[in-house]
Amino acid sequence: MSKVKELKRSRRHTRTRKKILANPTRPRLVVFRSLKNIYAQIIDDKTGKTLAQASGLKSKKKGTKTEKAVEVGKEIASKAKELKIESVSFDRNGYKYHGRVKALAEAAREGGLKI
DSSP states (O other), X not given: OOHHHHHHHHHHHHHHHHHXXXXXXXXXXXXXXXXXXXXXEEEETTTTEXXXXXXXXXXXXXXXXXXXXXXXXXHHHHHHHHTTOOBOEEEOTTOOSSTHHHHHHHHHHHTTOBO
C-alpha cells in the first residue's frame, strides 16, 4: 500500500474514532479487512474487552469476498443477539463505506443490529 493511501486511511480512522468514542453507551462494532478475509468484533470500550467476534476464516463455502463479508455480518449479528446487544456504533476502521465493509454492515442490520 502506498504511503498516500495509508495516510488517508489513518486520517479517516482518527476522525471516525473521535465521533465513536464520544458515545460510551453502546459497544463498538469494529471491522478489519485483510487481502483475503474480513473480521468483525464487538468491543466494550468501558472495560476494553471483546464481547463477540466473527471472521471469514471458518467459512467453508466458496464464493467472493463480498459474499463472505455478508456471512460474517450475519454471524456477528446472531452473536450480538445472544448477548442481548441491540445497537452498536459502527467503526469502519478508516476503510471507505463501500464493497465488503458495506456488505458486512448491511448484513448485520438485516440480522437485527441497529447501527
